[in-house]
Amino acid sequence: MxxxxxxxxxxxxxxxxxxxxxxxxxxxxxxxxxxxxxxxxxxxxxxxxxxxxxxxxxxxxxxxxAPAPTVHEHPRLALVVEDEPEIRALAETLLEETELDVVGCDSAEAALSVLQARGGDVALVFADIRLAGKMDGLQLARAVATLWPRARLVITSGHHLPRPDLPAEAVFIAKPWRALDVLVEAERAAAESPPPVL
Structure with a gap:
């Protein structure tokens, strides 16, 4: 050859x-x-x-x-953590009016499972203090503030809560909350840029 x-x-x-x-x-x-x-x-x-x-x-x-490649983004989430089904459904329906996808949980443990799976996508955690399960909303709020600090924390309760019990990053809205107050916090959460993908 x-x-x-x-x-x-x-x-x-x-x-x-x-x-x-x-x-x-x-x-x-x-x-x-x-x-x-x-x-x-x-x-x-x-x-x-x-x-x-x-x-x-x-x-x-x-x-x-070929068009320029686009980065696929997961939808950002609003996490509603409330053990009373009617109130949880009301909050979910309200937050569905925003650009956030909504996930409802009846306990802090269920919320932590979602956060562990999709913590980077969670823009808002809207949680009651009294929850089903072993953890309450305050413990959840502290975990979120420590492990997922980019998520906006909104804590709610029908009982008086002294401010020092909440993480500094958290916003408190007393029950019965007004829809406008919740929507304002959701819009603030949605407006914050998601964490960079590394």
Whole structure:
């Protein structure tokens, strides 16, 4: 078999660099096609080169054909933590009017499960102090303030609560809360930029 020699071998980065458009790769392959065939390259490889050449003749450049890639974002969440089903349903319905997706939980433990799975997506935690389960809303608020500090914390209760018991980051809204107060906090949470993806 006759060996083909060129004056200078092409560096691999010329054809494998991610910034090189497909049309240029096709042209390079087409330019060496005849040399490949003369060296006795298997027919399936020669057929691949022919297909690339034909596609290159018909297709626009990569920049024209493909739109710029977009970063897929998970929807941001509002977490409603309330053990009374009617009040939880009311808060969920209210928050569904915002741009946040809403997840309802009847206990702090259920809320922590959601936070562990999607903590970076949670923009708002709206929690009652008295909850079903072993943890109360204050313990949940402290956990959120420590582990997910970018989530906006809104704590609610029908009982008087002295401010020092709440984390500094938390907002307190007494029950019965007004829809407008909750919506204002949800809008503030939605307006804050999500954490960067690393």
């Amino acid at each position: 006759k060996k083909h020699q060129t004056s200078a071998p092409l560096p691999l980065t010329d054809t494998l660099s991610p910034g090189l458009p497909l049309d240029q790769i096709g042209l390079k392959l087409a330019s060496i096609y005849d040399d490949l065939v003369s060296e006795g390259v298997p027919e399936h490889l020669a057929a691949l080169v022919r297909r690339v050449r034909q596609a290159d003749d018909r297709a626009p450049t990569l920049r024209e054909a």
